[in-house]
Amino acid sequence: MTDGHSEAETEPNATTDSATMTDDSEDELKTHSAGFESPPTGETIIEAEDVNVWYDDDRALEDISMAVPEHNVTAIIGPSGCGKSTFLRCINRMNDLIDDARVDGTLKLAGKNVYDEDVDPVALRRRVGMVFQKPNPFPKSIYDNVTYGLEMQGIDGDYDAIVEDALREAALWDEVSDRLHESGLELSGGQQQRLCIARAIAPDPEVLLMDEPASALDPVATSQIEDLIAELAEEYTVVIVTHNMQQAARISDKTAVFLTGGKLVEFDDTQKIFENPEHQRVEDYITGKFG
Amino acid sequence: MSSITSDLTTRTAKSPRERLARWFFFACAAISIVVTIGIVVVLVLGALKFFRSTGVALGMAPGDTVSLSSYLLEGKWTPGSEPQQFGLLAPLSATVMLMLGSAIIALPLGLAAAIYLSEYASDRMRSFLKPALEILAGVPTVVYGFFALVYITPLLDQLVPLGVGTFNMVSACIVVGIMIIPMVTSISEDAMNAVPDSLRQAGYGLGATKFDVSTTVVVPSAISGIASSYILALSRAIGETMAVAIAAGSQSTVMNPLNPVAYFSPNSPITAQMIQLATGDISAQGAAYHAMFALGLTLFVVTLAMNVVSELISSRYREVYR
Ligand SMILES: Nc1ncnc2c1ncn2[C@@H]1O[C@H](COP(=O)(O)OP(=O)(O)OP(=O)(O)O)[C@@H](O)[C@H]1O
Ligand SMILES: [Mg+2]
Numbered sequence: 001m002t003d004g005h006s007e008a009e010t011e012p013n014a015t016t017d018s019a020t021m022t023d024d025s026e027d028e029l030k031t032h033s034a035g036f037e038s039p040p041t042g043e044t045i046i047e048a049e050d051v052n053v054w055y056d057d058d059r060a061l062e063d064i065s066m067a068v069p070e071h072n073v074t075a076i077i078g079p080s081g082c083g084k085s086t087f088l089r090c091i092n093r094m095n096d097l098i099d100d101a102r103v104d105g106t107l108k109l110a111g112k113n114v115y116d117e118d119v120d121p122v123a124l125r126r127r128v129g130m131v132f133q134k135p136n137p138f139p140k141s142i143y144d145n146v147t148y149g150l151e152m153q154g155i156d157g158d159y160d161a162i163v164e165d166a167l168r169e170a171a172l173w174d175e176v177s178d179r180l181h182e183s184g185l186e187l188s189g190g191q192q193q194r195l196c197i198a199r200a201i202a203p204d205p206e207v208l209l210m211d212e213p214a215s216a217l218d219p220v221a222t223s224q225i226e227d228l229i230a231e232l233a234e235e236y237t238v239v240i241v242t243h244n245m246q247q248a249a250r251i252s253d254k255t256a257v258f259l260t261g262g263k264l265v266e267f268d269d270t271q272k273i274f275e276n277p278e279h280q281r282v283e284d285y286i287t288g289k290f291g
Numbered sequence: 292m293s294s295i296t297s298d299l300t301t302r303t304a305k306s307p308r309e310r311l312a313r314w315f316f317f318a319c320a321a322i323s324i325v326v327t328i329g330i331v332v333v334l335v336l337g338a339l340k341f342f343r344s345t346g347v348a349l350g351m352a353p354g355d356t357v358s359l360s361s362y363l364l365e366g367k368w369t370p371g372s373e374p375q376q377f378g379l380l381a382p383l384s385a386t387v388m389l390m391l392g393s394a395i396i397a398l399p400l401g402l403a404a405a406i407y408l409s410e411y412a413s414d415r416m417r418s419f420l421k422p423a424l425e426i427l428a429g430v431p432t433v434v435y436g437f438f439a440l441v442y443i444t445p446l447l448d449q450l451v452p453l454g455v456g457t458f459n460m461v462s463a464c465i466v467v468g469i470m471i472i473p474m475v476t477s478i479s480e481d482a483m484n485a486v487p488d489s490l491r492q493a494g495y496g497l498g499a500t501k502f503d504v505s506t507t508v509v510v511p512s513a514i515s516g517i518a519s520s521y522i523l524a525l526s527r528a529i530g531e532t533m534a535v536a537i538a539a540g541s542q543s544t545v546m547n548p549l550n551p552v553a554y555f556s557p558n559s560p561i562t563a564q565m566i567q568l569a570t571g572d573i574s575a576q577g578a579a580y581h582a583m584f585a586l587g588l589t590l591f592v593v594t595l596a597m598n599v600v601s602e603l604i605s606s607r608y609r610e611v612y613r
Pocket of ligand 1: 055060078079080081082083084085086087098
């Protein structure tokens with residue numbers, strides 16, 4: 001990852017960038033111009049423009065604009081309650097399931113605004129997989145957990161082979177290959193989370209959203225998941241929420257820092273964020289002075 | 292210091308008030324258990340007098356007793372006319388019909404209503420429907436019987452090509468089915484509410500529709516609760532008396548519960564036969580009198596077995612998640 005592309009503002013997002021300028025503080029302005037550089041690898045796959053979310057009358061996200069590059073790991077960090085999970089749920093429209101949540105703005109996946117009238121959230125979620133904070137395997141067999149998405153999405157194929165591939169990719173195959181038909185709930189927490197990852201990648205989505213996938217796990221399981229994420233990024237675009245700065249620094253290519261009030265304060269290459277952030281507040285947060 | 296020590300060693304648990312309270316609560320708990328045991332003992336004693344092998348020993352005339360094998364294996368139930376016959380199979384077949392017939396109505400409808408309440412209904416809708424369901428559960432059963440006799444049977448009479456009689460099992464089954472829907476729905480809905488939301492989210496996150504999530508995630512995860520709701524509701528159905536006695540008449544014939552045509556005839560299950568014996572003009576020493584106890588014990592054993600099975604199911608599968 002180099003810094004040499006900072007002037008390369010060739011993306012069409014330049015327009016939205018200036019739109020943000022008008023109503024945001026100077027602080028954020030710099031942030032966005034930094035964030036909207038063309039990514040070092042891959043095209044932009046997810047592009048948020050002025051995304052706002054309200055829960056009833058409480059604003060949880062304020063004018064979030066950021067562009068997530070393809071085949072990269074993008075980390076979202078920030079203090080508790082700053083809207084990280086809310087933003088993640090905007091991407092696959094899981095917020096639709098929350099009765100009093102309201103989303104406003106545009107969020108494009110591969111150029112198409114997922115909040116357009118004609119977008120079916122079910123179809124969207126088939127392209128954007130999700131792994132949750134707490135492992136949540138179904139009370140079904142390991143095999144049936146992995147094939148669940150395939151069945152729901154009507155994907156045909158050699159299920160045995162797909163299951164094996166997904167479990168191998170999730171680094172779980174060796175541990176479960178001889179007990180595929182036992183309940184997924186009989187696995188350890190770390191194994192369950194890897195099962196959930198296998199389940200999410202089996203239908204072969206484009207994007208994988210992970211909401212603190214390692215927060216319920218011990219250090220060994222955590223490092224397994226981290227290794228895994230690095231590998232997943234070769235095939236998928238990974239957006240991961242984490243509370244763990246070191247983890248973000250280790251595994252991500254880009255980092256978005258949200259701060260209290262649901263604002264995106266800085267979005268840049270991970271190295272830049274951790275070594276030389278533009279904002280004092282970001283530096284304070286990263287070095288643990290607050291948050 | 293010493294005052295603290297004396298405070299610490301005061302025994303509140305041994306104070307008279309605490310002791311009295313303890314005994315009072317114990318007595319209340321004991322009474323209900325003693326009464327229940329007493330009822331079972333009365334049932335068993337009466338039933339023992341009914342059967343020949345035990346009744347004679349208890350001082351009954353052999354002619355006023357019935358052999359266990361003829362009770363269990365014969366199909367004629369004519370306690371009020373000569374020759375008196377006590378073949379359980381006739382009322383038992385009606386009880387099985389009642390169970391099957393009301394199950395066909397209540398299990399799918401009750402489950403569907405539970406799915407609606409738990410997965411589809413908005414909070415406002417739910418706050419309106421749940422009390423409505425409880426009211427349905429609170430309607431006196433005699434009203435259901437009346438409803439069957441006055442509305443359901445005449446309606447069926449028009450719908451069914453050959454017509455149905457004034458008394459028939461179909462309308463009894465329909466009305467008992469309706470009667471137990473609230474039970475199926477409320478227990479099943481509780482079970483579905485207990486399914487962690489994280490499982491639903493997992494389903495939606497994998498591109499499942501609401502229907503998919505309801506049927507492939509929620510229902511299977513709540514299956515033990517649903518199964519116990521079924522069993523409890525059916526044991527309620529076979530214990531139902533008033534509505535059936537009114538809707539299905541007093542005739543008792545052994546019928547094949549799997550034959551749909553049989554349901555258009557009158558028949559009376561164990562409970563309804565007990566009512567007839569209890570309200571009929573029978574001698575307190577005769578077989579007909581003790582037949583009541585035998586029937587009561589039979590019903591008790593069946594429903595007890597069903598409740599035990601339901602308990603087993605829910606304890607066996609309760610720990611499925613978390
Ligand atoms: N379902 C909901 N209903 C109402 N308010 C919500 C809901 N979910 C989140 N919020 C509110 O939105 C804000 C952002 O929440 P969110 O869960 O996105 O934060 P987060 O950054 O993921 O926090 P954490 O790190 O603790 O997970 C919080 O103030 C929270 O109270
Ligand atoms: Mg969160």
